[in-house]
Amino acid sequence: MLLKRKYLFGTTILAGVIAATAAPAFAQSAPAQDGESTQVEEVVVTGSRIRRDPTTAPTPLIQVSQEQLLSTGLSTVIDYLATIPALSNSVVPSDTTGSGLNDGGLSLPNLRSLGVGRTLTLVDGRRHVGSQTPGSLAVDIDTIPRLLIENIEIVTGGASSVYGADAVSGVLNFVLRKDFEGLEIDGNLAMINEDGQTSKRFSALIGKNFFDDRLNLYAHGEYEKLDEVVSTDMDWLRRSPTLFGIDADPTAILNGPNDDGVIDNLIISSNELRRLDRPRWGSLTIANNQPGSSLNDPDVTQSTCTGYNAAACYSVDPAKTYWFDGTTARLANFGQRVGNTGASRPYTIGGDGESPVLFSTENRLPSSESQRYQVGGNLKITDNINLYGEAKYVTEETIDASQPTFFDVYLADNRAANVVNGSGNATNTIATSSFQMRYSDNAYLPANVKAAIASNVLINYNAPTTPTATNPTSLPSTPTGTTTAAAFADHRMFGPQRYQDNNRDLQRYVVDLNGSYDKVLFIKNFDWDVSYTYGEVHNTNEEYGVDVQRFQFAADSVVDTAGVLGTPGAIVCRVKLIAAGNPALATGPAGALYDSARGGDIRSSVEGKKAIDTCQPLNIFGAGNQSQAGLDYVNTFITVNEYNRQSDAIASVSGQLWDFWGAGAIGLAVGYEYRKEETEGVGRSAGTGDRVLFLNTGADFGLASYTSNEAFAELSVPLMRDSFLGEYAELSGSYRYADYSTVGETEVYGVNFVYRPVHDLAFKTSYNTSIRVPSLSENFAPLSQTFANSFSDPCDTRNITAALTATYTAENRANRITNCTTLAAAKGLSYDFAGTTASADDDYNPLYSSGVAGVNGGNPFLQPEESTSFTFSTVFQPRFIPNLSVVLDYYEIEITNVIQSVTAPVAATNCVNNVGLNTAACATIFRNNPAVAGTTAVLRSEAFKVGAPAGDPFGGFIQGSINYAKRTVRGLDFTARYSFDTEEMLGRDFGQFSYSLNGSWLIEQKQFTDIAFPNTFNELSSTVFYPRVRFTSALAWKPIDTLTLTWTADWQSSQDLSQLRSFISNLDSQPIEYRETGNFVRNDFAVRYDLTDDVTLRAGVTNVFDAEQAPWLGTTLYSNFDPYGRRFNVGLNWRVW
Known part of the structure; x- marks a missing residue:
């Protein structure tokens, strides 16, 4: 697509029609007032392929400049874009950390919170290969070189008729700098977390004109490194805010409400908060029963042990839970126990245990290192024909640590089903995270613990009594007077760390031949453009975890007293002794080595025999006791290679036809597009083989692709200009036909109307249909x-x-x-x-x-998702208040046939349950x-x-997924901008002031996902991540020409955590303030100083008042509440020549 842009003088769309969202830029001029009218050049803006006056752009448009991106000091572009209300739920690096595969650190825009797959990202109006493998089209915008960005244009509404599928909620178009001449260097050092972790970025752009400015060549290079941020690096997470049960309401009463007036749950935060039941390398709890409290105040629920692998057996207990100090063990120190409800109450303040935040994810931000390179050139072949080309290469390594491996190791001698040496029973399978092991001869389990297990008995309890009319008071559990031998225990532990070492390489090539003529036949301002884009992402992901069978072999270590394997008294793996012919150590039939993972004898498989021959003993009891040899034996990894490939060819022509009634020439654009998307992934199945791994294993992703052939057209018809009916009016429409190899033929269209009754006021409205084609992964x-x-x-x-x-x-x-x-x-x-x-x-x-x-x-x-969107905009730029602009954009979007996963029984029922066959469900x-x-x-x-x-x-x-759900969203975006010069207004020179307010009022956001009751919905507005109102306020002061000070406040209204009716039904469940998050505001300060005409210094403080999310949100990280605290940044831009 041909994009022609020149700087606009004497007027600006940034002050009104295109509403910028960051700190005001003083270099921008105010709208032209009477007496200073200036000819405005017609350009192509995002949302249309027809050249027009930008003040008559048919769709709501937001523009962000490079200056705004650099001045904020935020470490990534997505961090800045996420402050725009329409993009507030974009995927930032913390959202993809520790939660998925191959996606650590991605930055994916998400317009209107409708999903990253429904936001189309373009670069210079062309598609960009998707970064999330396999098969997603979502673009990691961090791969777009920072210093090359001229501006970002954001269309907030459906645009599939102009740009094709996936533009359901809108379009982000990154407009890159063209014809750059000179050398520019930019560097930025920013804290990304309050404890001092940083991001470092260095960018350089060089360009040069040749042959009397007919050829321009440029090269860009960028290096960026981000430190890892873990949970314990964050102040508020170190306090581990956790919701504890303080009181339990009566469960058996005769009359009256269940609530007893005592608050049931409270948040407790402390740097000394600990959790005892699953630390790194474990604590051990011997089987026990717990007596229950009175039903009138049932804080402690009764638990009765029913078997060695029953969870009810292992409530932490001061007399039954052991902590490991080196190679010795003692009863755990419970410090000050917190939380009064439940059978197992593992939390304490002080004492033994580990921080509760270690129970979630290890990383909050992954460490990453990136290099981005792009070269390109413009060649003016003739005065009317131009050739453009670019090549980009990006490489990024991200190390993303998630929750460690975790195991329940049941210690019991008299269980016939021992997963290490087997019993010949084919139903005895290896569980990924739990197994049973002998304890009496384990080489590493301390003797005092062995003795305690061997002599353990369960104290049996009666159930609490039930209140009656004659005896309304319930009695707590009492001992029955009997005991039961229970020589077994559970060693609960986090084991070796799971993490991913992800290397993502991206290459993209663009060739574009375009031309422009004043007139061709009857078409004026005739433009044509032919381009081809190829992009490829190669994602190599090394996923580290544990070989479960090897872990069990290594943990089950014994002393080779007789020296069967060569050294008397050596600690060895039990399985090696059995394989060497020592049946006395087998719990099943003599010498049995049944392989529960593969069937048959363990030694009959290559991996099984190797696991036995190379087995190294591993002490799993207590942190710090593990040998490197043992860890090397159990740790493993698989390497997964995944690819996304995209080919996109576009040919288009545009121009102006006739001006029949003096309102302006009719604009026309037509074109054709061919696109191919391809993906594949190998290594997950082949890398796993027949091993049982504590990793995400499964089938490889075979080569898959789809193609599309698309034709599009756009027409704009000016209706009037300088008429008694108004200053200007235009009706425009767009249409696209596409034929996909997967879903067949589709058609979408859009209709837009612009009306400016007077110079100060304009109205715009649009109606668009759009589609999202199922991704290759779907x-x-x-x-x-x-x-x-x-x-x-x-x-x-x-x-x-x-x-x-x-x-x-x-x-x-x-x-x-x-x-x-x-x-x-x-x-x-x-x-x-x-x-x-x-x-x-x-x-x-x-x-x-x-x-x-x-x-x-x-x-x-699957069939395409279908959407309709409606917008109505009001633009007010009063001449009687110079430099003021107000923009209101109302929007509605409805998406039907939304792709959602269902089970087979549900799909079978939905196939026949309603009027007419549900073809989407029946097809599965x-x-x-x-x-x-x-x-x-x-x-x-x-x-x-x-x-x-x-x-x-x-x-x-x-x-899997079928087309059945629906999503709707309605809201109002609002923008106000005003600037003034104090000397002109007050007669004294205090400098220039500029203010902008950009926000959104979310009226409703509904999800219809109940397949049985399709009209039932979940209302998301005013819930977490979906504030009813969010706005960014920016005040800038320029006391002298070389200095700018900016204060930005990002405010969002309180969000509901639960419905009020849940409190009405149980008034003492928790304090009423826990029902919502409370209003949240982040304040940022920035300063920019032009040291010389060529050198600009910048510095800033993000979250200057160290705002934090409400403690009752717990340890879940909510990115919209800025979880990283107060942090500083500095930067430099040097235009060398």
Whole structure:
């Protein structure tokens, strides 16, 4: 697409129509007033392919300049964009840290909080390859070189008719600098967290003109490094704010409300807060029972141990829980115990244990190191023809640590099912995070703990008494007088760290040939453009975790007293002694080495034999006791290579036709686009092999792709200019036809109207339809077998004729009869679904003797999501108040056929439950079983059952996503800007002042995700991440020409954590203020000083008053509440020549 831009003099769209959102820029001029009218050049702006006066741009548009990005001192572009209310829920690096695969540190824009896949990101009007592998089109905007950005133009509304699929909530277009000549260097050092972690960025841009300015070449390089931020680096997280149960309301009362007037839950914050039950390398709790409190005040619930691997056996207890000091063990120090409710109360202030924040994720921000390079050139072949090209390469390494591995190691000697040496029982499988192990001969378990386990007995308790009319007071549990031997314990632990070392390489190439002529035939200002873009992301992810089988072999270590393996008294793995022919150490049949992971003897597989031969003992009891050899043996990793590839070719022409009635020439743009998206991923399955790993294993992502052929057109018709009806009016429309290899043909369109009755006031409205095509990951994610157990067929005559309920109505019954009849007829079958005949032989009565086989994975039958958007804008720029502009943008967006995941039984029901067949749901359910001879209902029903013959790749269903949900959002964006010169206004020179207010009022944001009740919705507005009102206020003062001081406040209204009705039903559940977050404001200060004409210094403080999220939000990190505290930044820009 041809983009022509020149600086606008005497007027500016930044002061009104295009509403900037950061600190005001004094270099921008105010709108032209009477007597100073200036010719405005027509340009192409984002949201249209037709050149026009930018003040008549048809859609709401936000513009952010490079100056604003650099002046903030924020470490990333996404950090700045997230302060714009329309982009406030964009994905920032902390959102992708520790929570997913291959995505650590990504920065993904999210307009209107409708999802990153519904925001289209462009660079110079062209698509950019998606950064999130495999198959996503979401763009990591950190890959766009900072110093090359001229501005960012944001269209907040559907734009698929102009730019194609995925522009559902809007478009971000990064406009890069062109024809740059000179050398510019920019550096920035910023704290990214209050404890001193930093980001360091150095950028350089050089450009030079040749051949009398007909050729321009440029090169850009950028290096950036961000430190890791972990939970304990953050002040408020070190205090571990945690919601504790303080009181439990009566559970058995005769009359009156359940609440007893005592607050049930309170937040406790302390730097000394500890948690005892799962520290690094474990604490050990011996089996116990816990007596229950009186039902009149049931703070402690009764727990009764039922078996060695039952969770109820292992409440932490001062007499039963052991802490490890080096290689010794003692009863744990419980300090000051906090939290009064529940059977197991593991939290303390002081004493042993570890900070509760270690129970979540390790990283809050990953460490990363990036290099970004881009070169390009413009060649003016003739006065009318230009050739442009660019090449970009970005490499980034991110190390992202998530929650460590975790294990429950059940210590019990007399269990027949020992996962290390087996019992020959094929049902004895290796569990990823729990296993049973002998304790009496373990080489590392301290002797006092062994003795305590061996002699352990359970004290048995009666249940608390139930209040009666004659005895309203409940008595707590009392001992029964009996005990039960229970020689077993649970060693609960976090083990070796899980982390990802992610290397993401991106390359992108653009070639563009364009031309411009004053007139071609009858078309004036004729522009043409042909471009080709290729982009590729190669994501190499090394995922580190633990080999579970090896971990169990290593943990089960014993003393080789007889020196069977060569050294008497050496500590060795039990499995090696058994393999060497020492049956005395086996708990099952002599010498048994059954492999529960692979079947058969462990030694019969390559990995199994290797695991035995190389086994190294590992002390799992207490931190610091692990040998490096043992850790090296159990630690492992897999390497996953994933790719996204994009090819995009566009040809377009635009120009102006006739001016029939003096309002201006009719504008026209037409074009064609071909696009191919491709993805694949290898290494997950091959890297795992037949090992059992504490990692995300599964099938590789096979090569998948789709192509599209698209034709588009746009027409603008000026209706009037300088008429008695007003100053200007224009009607414009756009249309796009596309044919996708996956979803077939689609059509979208848009209609826009602009009306300026007087110079001071303008109105704009638009209506657009848009689509989002299913991503390659949604369509083609690899399949893995699963089973739908206890499957209930909605077409079963017995289910159709079942009693009606609130969720199964007469209308549902009638719909099922009609729809099931239609499905059966399509297969040439007929059944009495309504059960109207006397005989049951013609009924549909299927027999599902076992779970129905199917697959989890992508759904190749998905259809596009469809949306409609409506906007209405008012732009007010009064001539009687110079330099004031006010913009109001009302918007509505509705997305239907939203892709959402469902289970197979739900999809089968939704297929037939409503009026007409739900084609999206029916496409995932397969009734492909062969017919069976016979006349009974069961035999006749075989051919219509959900299922497929053996060997069918899908089986009876694809369990994944279907098109059924809906999302809606309505709101009002508002912007006000005003600037003045004190000498002109007050007669004294105190400098220049400029103020901007940019915000959004979220009227509603609804999600309709209940497949059974499609009109039921969740209202998100005023909940966390969705404040009802959010705005950014920026005040700038320029006392002298070389100095600018800026104060920016980012304010958001309080957000609900729970509904008020939940408090009404239980008034003492928690303090009323816990119901919402409270208003939040972050204040930033920035200073910019021009040391010389070529050198600019900048500095700033982000979150100057160290605002923090409300403590009752707990240890969950909410990025919209700026969790990183007060931090400073400095920067320098040097224009060398």
